[in-house]
Amino acid sequence: EAFTALYRRRQGGVYRFALRMSGSEALADDVVQETFMVLMRDGGNFDPSRGSVAAYLYGVARNHVLRAFERERALVPFDEETDEAADASHENLVARPDPLGDLTRGEMFERLRLAVLALPPHYREALVLCELEEMSYAEAAEVLSCAVGTVRSRLHRARAMLAEKMRGRRDAEASGEKETEAGGDAAAQGLRTARCFA
Incomplete structure (x- = not known):
């Protein structure tokens, strides 16, 4: 229950951060999923004396976005869906x-x-x-x-x-x-x- 409540409270911010950093909805979705998987898997390693849960989550999300940039060696191009949404x-x-x-x-x-x-x-x-x-x-x-x-x-x-x-x-x-x-x-x-x- 605590994890679900934390997810509901923080996933929107993590998603917006990843989307604004990358310009890709697909990457932002992946980053949210990976961020909360890390929290589930390694949450026991979180030390509240070193910072807030929000800072921990944004830090994990940041690392995933930067790794994606390294893999692609360029900014993620905008999806065609973005153009279609703009036309609509x-x-x-x-x-x-x-x-x-x-x-x-x-x-x-x-x-x-x-x-x-x-x-x-x-x-x-x-x-x-x-x-x-x-x-x-x-x-x-x-x-x-x-x-x-x-x-x-x-x-x-x-x-x-x-x-x-x-x-x-x-x-x-x-x-x-x-x-x-x-x-x-x-x-x-x-x-x-x-x-x-x-």
Whole structure:
């Protein structure tokens, strides 16, 4: 019963973390399964004095995602299902009260998602844990097995890289059109929007 309760409480967060790190629903499902299998098999080795159960689970999930990256030597490509889902969502936009606003938010969210997935893994995991999973620096440091200062540094660098990627994408899309919103503002707004979609 305790395991089932823990699974129900924590599996969603582990899944979101793996999905945001990899961009693959299939890999995220595998990571959740493997993470909780490790807990079942090696749960007796968990030492609460070394950190929280959540940090332990995210750490195991992180290791599985990084191993998958090593096996594939590249980011996992997006499934065709993602494109099909996007097409279906565009068809449903007409029935909504503000289809243009919904479309704009959806496009910005997709640009942000692609920009986050393009970050190097060690920056991406700090960003995902602190910004999207809303962990404290200390909690993220536990998961990443590093110092709080390292988390802060990686997060700062990830935000800067993300702002640059968002600015570059926006500039490429605008193709000479002047826009007033700065890339950093767009990235920050996008992260706030991403939390709403989670």
